[in-house]
Amino acid sequence: MIVVIGGGPAGYFSAIRARELAPDRPVVLLEKGGTVLRKVVVSGGGRCNVTHACFEPSELVARYPRGGRELRGPLHTFGPAETVAWFAERDVELKTEADGRMFPVTDSSRTIVDCLGEAARSAGVAVRKGLSVTAIEPTNSGFDLRLNDDSILAAEAVLIAAGGQTSGGGGAGYELAASLGHTIVPPVSSLYTFKIIDPILHDLAGVVARRANIKVLGAKKLNETGPILITHWGLSGPAVLRLSAWGARHFYEVDYKCQVVVNWCPEFTLTQIDDQLVNATRSHGKQRVRNACPLAMPKRLWQALVAGSAIGAETRWAEVNKKQRSLLARRVGECVFEVDGKTTNKEEFVTCGGVALKEIDFKTMGSRLCEGLFFAGEVLDIDGITGGYNFQSCWTTGWIAGEGLAKFTRGTG
Numbered sequence: 001m002i003v004v005i006g007g008g009p010a011g012y013f014s015a016i017r018a019r020e021l022a023p024d025r026p027v028v029l030l031e032k033g034g035t036v037l038r039k040v041v042v043s044g045g046g047r048c049n050v051t052h053a054c055f056e057p058s059e060l061v062a063r064y065p066r067g068g069r070e071l072r073g074p075l076h077t078f079g080p081a082e083t084v085a086w087f088a089e090r091d092v093e094l095k096t097e098a099d100g101r102m103f104p105v106t107d108s109s110r111t112i113v114d115c116l117g118e119a120a121r122s123a124g125v126a127v128r129k130g131l132s133v134t135a136i137e138p139t140n141s142g143f144d145l146r147l148n149d150d151s152i153l154a155a156e157a158v159l160i161a162a163g164g165q166t167s168g169g170g171g172a173g174y175e176l177a178a179s180l181g182h183t184i185v186p187p188v189s190s191l192y193t194f195k196i197i198d199p200i201l202h203d204l205a206g207v208v209a210r211r212a213n214i215k216v217l218g219a220k221k222l223n224e225t226g227p228i229l230i231t232h233w234g235l236s237g238p239a240v241l242r243l244s245a246w247g248a249r250h251f252y253e254v255d256y257k258c259q260v261v262v263n264w265c266p267e268f269t270l271t272q273i274d275d276q277l278v279n280a281t282r283s284h285g286k287q288r289v290r291n292a293c294p295l296a297m298p299k300r301l302w303q304a305l306v307a308g309s310a311i312g313a314e315t316r317w318a319e320v321n322k323k324q325r326s327l328l329a330r331r332v333g334e335c336v337f338e339v340d341g342k343t344t345n346k347e348e349f350v351t352c353g354g355v356a357l358k359e360i361d362f363k364t365m366g367s368r369l370c371e372g373l374f375f376a377g378e379v380l381d382i383d384g385i386t387g388g389y390n391f392q393s394c395w396t397t398g399w400i401a402g403e404g405l406a407k408f409t410r411g412t413g
Contacts, residue, residue, distance in 0.1 A: 002405050003145060003155040004125075005133050006173065007031030009040055010377025010394040010401075011161035012116045012125075017402025018159075019123040025406070027125050028153070032132035032162075032172070037113045039163070043391070044101075048109035050087070051080045051395070052388040053096040063389045065190070065246050067382030070357045071393060078399040080392060090115050099238075101388050136176055142372055142410065157372045157408045159365075159401055164351025164378035173379035177355050180370045185381045187353030188252040190245045194260065195341035196234035200308045200331070204230040207298050213266035214239050217259040217336075222247040225266050230301070233343050235262075241386040244342070248352035248383075256342045262335045264305070265295045270333040277325050285318035292317060295332065305331040350390050354381040364404030365397055372410060376401040 002025055004015045011029055019027040035041075040048055054060045057075040061068035084094050084102070092115045094102045104111040120127060135146040142156040162173030164187060174184045207230045214235070216222040222243055229237035243260075244251065251258070265273060273295070280294040289311050293302040307313070309328040311320060320328075355375055359368050367373040376397040384390045 001025070001153075001155050002027045002157050002159070003143075003153060004029040004159045004161060005176070006159075006161035006163055006377070006379070007033070007036035007127065007129070008161060008163050008377060008394070009037065009116070009391060010163075010379075010398040011159070012037065012120060013395055013398030014159050014161060014374075014376050014402040014405065015125045016116070016119045016123050017399050018405040019120075019125050021403060021406035023124065027123075027405075028155075029120070029125055029127045030131045030133060030147075031127065031129045032148070034129055036127065036129065037116060040113055040116075040391075041109050043109060044103060046109050047103045047107045048112045049101050049103060049388040049391065050094055050112060051083045051102045051392045053080065053100045053102055055079065055081050060389075060392075063387070064382060064384045064393070065248065066352060067357060067380065067384075067393065070360075070362050071382065071396065074362055074396045074400050075392075078396050082399075083392060083395045086395075087112075087115060090119060099387070132172065133176060136180060138180070138370065155372075156410060157374065157405050159374040159376060159405055160355075160379055161376045161398065161401070162379055164354060164383075174354065177375070177379065180367070180373060182359055182367065182369060183356040185353040185356055187351045188248055189342065190248040190350050190352040190383050191241050191386055192244050192342040192349060193231065193236035193240055194234045194244075194337075194339045195256075195343050196337045196339055198337055200304050200335070201230055201234070201337075202304075204300055204304055205232045206230070207300050208237065209264055209297060209301060211266060212239060213263040214243055215261050216243070216247060216250070217261060219247065219250055219258075222250065228262065234339075235260075235337070238386055245350075245352070245383065245385045251342070256339065258339050260337050260339055262337065263333045264297050264301065264335065265332055268295075268333065270329060273333040274326065274329040277320075277329055281317045281320055281325070285316065287317055288313070289315050289317055289320060289328075297332075305335070350383050351378055352381075352383050354379050357381050362400070364407075365401035366404050366408070372408060374401045374404055374408075 015029045093105045132148045137144045145153040209228045212228045213225045224239040224243040226239035227237045284292040290303045377394045
């Protein structure tokens, strides 16, 4: 018997593939909760960002702060193109949006959940909900799994796909892996938003700067450009989420307190922004500053930056002095904010850390330390930036783990 621990995308994909390749071997999938595929349901605002339209593995691996190097080979075997084809074979068509994210054409995550559920049923995977594994003990023939109802389940091979610390599994997969000799890279949060309280952002919730740059003071490599969303609690959006992913360890070490600098018009340097403002004093002299923005940015954001530069609501461009203009230029090009914590992005929240990758054979996703033990998904020290990359690592590692499980024979590794 093959036992898969975890009813998320990686667990389902592994179980389906294993059963399809080895129809004579029972495959049991255990899910501790009462609902499977919970993260699939809520992802992408309920639309499910299945993958990303990036079909070159060498380019794709650059989207993973952790695990990219190890995923290069697996992505050649089963990458986004294979993912699209797999769902298409099951009558689920995916569409590509302008930013490369891929969703089902139905714009409903239920489509993906139903597809995986039907594929599991068709393959003969036995899904058992409300059951968790409290302990695993190696035996001569495989493993004895003690369940939360005190029963024992015997398995020849086991896959741990219980997700990360933030996936609803609470890190149970780490405990099981560690009990079997695996090293756990300490888990910390990734893909979250910044808690910022600043007068400039007051009353701007919902405003989106389509292209802005955000960087962390004191950390030169932490620098991202893209959409930034202003929220009730601070800053969010793709640029912020990517920054939190690349800087996951850094932010944890500083207790999520630091300074970030935003350039709301990253196509210009601070000097060039000042030049644009000087030109505005000449070309828009009779117009109120708050109503005549010479730069490409949301009107409400511009007005907040103007107000934060000691420029009155009735002040006209011709009346702006050098000190006010310089302050406004800095508000636009070097706007400093104090980050005072993180907030959960419920749809994207993932874990940085997990089972150490050096202990995994990425040709099979099998353990190098424990025969018959396999891993897939977020329980591994793999995480991607926002945009469908985390699901893709689940499909990729799940597919390879499923093949590894199906081909596994005790005594051969």
